[in-house]
Amino acid sequence: MTSSKHKDVIVIGGGLIGCSVALRLAQAGLRVTVLERGTPGAEASSAAAGMLSPQSEILESGPFFDLCMASRRMYPKFAREVENLSGLKVDYRRDGTLLVATSQQEWHELETAYRAQKRMGLSITQLSGKAVHALTAGLSSQIDYGLLVPGDHSIDNEKLSAAVALACARMGVEIRTETSAIRFILKNHRVDRVRATCESGRSGEIFAGHYVLAAGCWSATLAEPLGIKLSMTPCHGQMMEFESPRPLPLVVRAGHAYLVPRSDRRIVVGTTSEYIGFEKAVTGEGLRSMLDGAVRILPGFKSFKFLRAWSGLRPDTADHLPILGGGEISNLIFATGHFRNGILLAPVTAEIVSALIVKGSTVRAIEPYRPARFAD
Ligand SMILES: Cc1cc2nc3c(=O)[nH]c(=O)nc-3n(C[C@H](O)[C@H](O)[C@H](O)COP(=O)(O)OP(=O)(O)OC[C@H]3O[C@@H](n4cnc5c(N)ncnc54)[C@H](O)[C@@H]3O)c2cc1C
Known part of the structure; x- marks a missing residue:
């Protein structure tokens, strides 16, 4: 060869x-x-x-946050260019990310993030319970506070x-x-x-x-x-995918749990983080914890149609x-x-x-x- x-x-x-x-x-x-x-x-x-989602993920300012923001700014052009060159659609969504609190601790974390990001001059909006529910139907009645991050988008990475x-x-x-x-x-x-x-x-x-x-x-x-x-160490992460009766309008996150909308009313649910070498098994415990997280945000998940589950290895460094x-x-x-x-x-x-x-x-x-x- x-x-x-x-x-x-x-x-x-x-x-x-x-x-x-x-x-x-x-x-x-x-x-x-x-x-x-x-x-x-x-x-x-x-x-x-x-x-x-640099704003929803990395809540501290610094050079790495700036690098992530720079790449986020490049995405609209990058996605368009890749679609044009390949002739394939990549499902780039600019509806923003909704961060919700399902516990007192998550509420405190959101409050801290909101104040820090406002000081940095970033676009982020506090939402009352009523506004959160108006934005996304079917959310848990326990949720009475949220943050909207309009600049944190999503794409179908597959x-x-x-x-x-x-x-x-x-x-x-x-x-x-x-x-x-x-x-x-x-x-x-x-x-x-x-x-x-x-x-x-x-x-x-x-x-x-x-x-x-x-x-x-x-x-x-x-x-x-x-x-x-x-x-470098692999960080094992598990994921699930469901079909929902109605499309999810934007990414919704609560603590480590998140729901990401895809085409055809699919919703991707994540995730777990484990350091177990190059093992890529999907486990019962992983599925249970992700489903718990999803139901905490959107109780209807209990009856949504399960489509598939998988895992991958994040390339982590010291x-x-x-x-x-x-x-x-x-x-x-x-x-x-x-x-x-x-x-x-x-x-x-x-x-x-x-x-x-x-x-x-x-x-x-x-x-x-x-x-x-x-x-x-
Ligand atoms: C569950 C999960 C959720 C995630 N969610 C997000 C998210 O929401 N947003 C985000 O930005 N990132 C997310 N990530 C992280 C993101 O997926 C990774 O950081 C990114 O995909 C790394 O890309 P890569 O090309 O470096 O690695 P990979 O996609 O792993 O590609 C490396 C490639 O190298 C090949 N390879 C390995 N060894 C050799 C060799 N010796 N010779 C030839 N080829 C070789 C492999 O086959 C592989 O195809 C997530 C990751 C996981 C696992």
């Missing part, structure tokens, strides 16, 4: 991050190959809920992942599915080539000028033999921040460790990585995300 044609960039991992990076690089005129162990987008990128992969192919990116990168081979402190095997068991070496490591939770395994410690940029090996760029926000962060990550490869620098402040920080 040795490639005779020299590529400009090889991207390891065909999740949303790897494919978004590949798309930007191809648009910049580079010849790009993506090596994907299975099917593009089939891991965390399809398992996610698709919330694009459709988006497929659309970005198709957009890549249409832009000339070569996507090698069922192909695993085994190891990088160095020469003069640069990656010279990557060894890979394909489904048939055949192995070979592939060459390029630049390499991008975007293998999600599995990135550390490829970095370690190079002496680069990434301190400080919960992504790993972006290069290090001592000048032609190896990292784009991984996006933990709970990789769908949100795809456009800004693609912009950063393509700028680093095409121009040699990025205007974004990526120092907090440098791969070498775990060795310090």
